[in-house]
Amino acid sequence: MTTIRALRTYRLPERPSLIWLELETGDGLVGLGETFRGAAAVETCLHAELAPVLLGRDARQIEGISRQLLTPYVGYNSSGTEVRAASAVDIALWDLAGQRQGVPVYQALGGGARASVPVYNTCAGYAYNTTGQRRDIGADDESMGPYDDQVAFMRDAGALAKSLLAEGYKAMKIWPFDIYVPASGGHLITLADLEKGLQPFRQIREAVGNRIEVMCELHSLFGGHAALRICQALEEYGVFWVEDPLNKMDDVVGLADLRRRTRVPICGSETLGGLRPFRDLLAGDALDVVMLDLSWCGGITEGRKIAALAQAWNRPLAPHDCTGPVTLMAGLHMALHAPTAIYQEVVRATLATWYRDIVTGLPVIEDGMAQPPVAAGLGTRLQDAFKQQDGLIVRESR
Template sequence: MKASTITGIRTLRVPERANILWVEIETAEGLVGLGESFRGAAAVEGQIHELVAPSLLGQDSRNIERIHRHLMTPYVGFGASSAEMRAASAVDIALWDLMGQRLGVPVHEALGGLSRDRIRAYNTCAGYDYNSARDRRDIRAGEGAIGPYDDQVAFMQRADELAHSLLEEGFTAMKIWPFDVHAPASGGQVMTLEDLKKGMEPFEKIRRAVGDRMEVMAELHSLFSLPAATRICQALAPIRPFWVEDPIGKMDDTAALVELRRAVPGMPICASETLGGKVAFRELLVAGATDVVMVDLTWCGGLTEARKIAALAEAWARPVAPHDCTGPVTLVASLHFALHAATAIFQEVVRATLASWYRDLVTVLPRVEQGFCHPMQGPGLGTQLQPDTRRRAAIRESRS
């Protein structure tokens, strides 16, 4: 048996972060690679132990491309960010962690080295518990903050103060989603003038408070019809957002995106954390449907697929921006990718989670200073699960 042979696969979950699943891959040489998945943790766990593990155990962990190709082409579930895709992503990240550990270098060096020494960060203005449980947290009038970085409450109620707070910490870009609370009334089909005015208020407060010192991204979370998204984008035009992200549901509808771009010329579109696999991104690029390519490494196919998507984006002269509003291992892997990919322009962070539960789960987090993320140090990803995380986790194993 080769030292790099895969001998065990382990998944771990903690109840208070129900959306997160960690994957650990063991080799005969005694190394352990760490990966992460997000959303539908139980489904991904089942996929890993029932379908992935039987094909993975006994394989040489160095053959990342071979394993990746196999996991990315299942008989079903190969499209979008399915449970199959999310499982493949987690495994791929763990294999790259192993590769870096084996070579004694950080993952970004194993990928081919740095394209930059640091990368600009933007703060996604979520709160402490946004997205990590089974249900997303939406903020309405009157809800109070639960801590100094409860930025979702802040952008809904005092966006001007929030913008000043971020500037004081060195952030010069932020993302907010004040239109989301108005989508359920019509299922996202209609954006009334009254709701449009309410949704615009945070953007207008930010511009009045800090002017052009702050870039603002508008997140629409794939909640809106083409007419509703068009109306929102037209209203946002004077604010000059850096991008409007995922404006329609769903983001593989390239025809609707092209129509939106025709209706609101010059409005930068960002797409999409929700897509999986390079083919979906190729279709966006061929259609001219996006200005910025966003990838989530735990949904798109991992580091291996993200590199291919970034190469496609570069061929179409589009920048890339990795997503993180999920888990700490995703952020770490994304930063390795963002520092390596030639056309990456931002790394998304959530200062609330960096200051709280992310640090409770893993041993090392990225260094974020004055609005920039700096490279991780040490071999592989450069982080591991905290001992207490492991003690609290429900563990399921597959072994050869």
């Protein structure tokens, strides 16, 4: 009765980066998964490559399924299509495991290491990262609403920091250097552009002092010289971390060299798939903070092993979410469980808008702290209205 009998996927044309997965078992339970980027390719992989492996398989064999799906002939050791598909499957299997035991996923993993989790607001906009098109903005861009924080941090980051503090957020992440990448492919940043990129950090400190932590995201866009110049310039602003500073975040030697030459902590990387890149980065003394995305790294099974590596090297862990609501819920469960987890990323713009249209449950945030989900499994389901909307692409394998 615990065998997988159906695999269903859902895609929305207006959000082409996202795909949702349901795994149905013989006892009538439905597990929910999600992944991000190249959704159409992931859909093909799930139905053409993985469905024949999964259908009829015991859904309780999570570790065995994870090992099989994460060692394909191609696609391993990166966040490629195969690994993203495997990640969605694994998240759904853990959702099933929690439901079957009648407990939230973090308890099925072995219980919580903390009563709640601090969150930071990634200062994105309402449709950030979901349309398949990059949005680089300036201070003169039109704001799409009160939570269009990507425009806000370029326009007046100090006012944005005050707004976040008023809502209980005690940490924020911004990326004002991205717009200077096209001029040189990220290999050069001039003093003039460096000064303009530093302005939001200066505004935050002038407006609220040290009452809010600030992270700087570099989106794997920079070469070593430009990244070092930015990191060293950020030192005086007390940034909590600089995230994904180099254009290859599996570059152990380059990251270790950068880390030795700057005082800002280096964080990485949501872009990596599988256990091995994290092992190599930690062994090479190349990271201060371990960030992982459960919809890209291999799911919760692989994520808990990456968390164990972070614990073994005494490094903090920070689950990523600037993708979708299911990944956010999965990350929260990992952040509750993992011993060294320090933050869960959220985007207040999406929490307040379209995430609510997709799923039934989202994190409850009180005074900057995400509270533990109480329902069994992930604690969220696809909304009935979402499944019935026009234009939704549904595909099923049995």
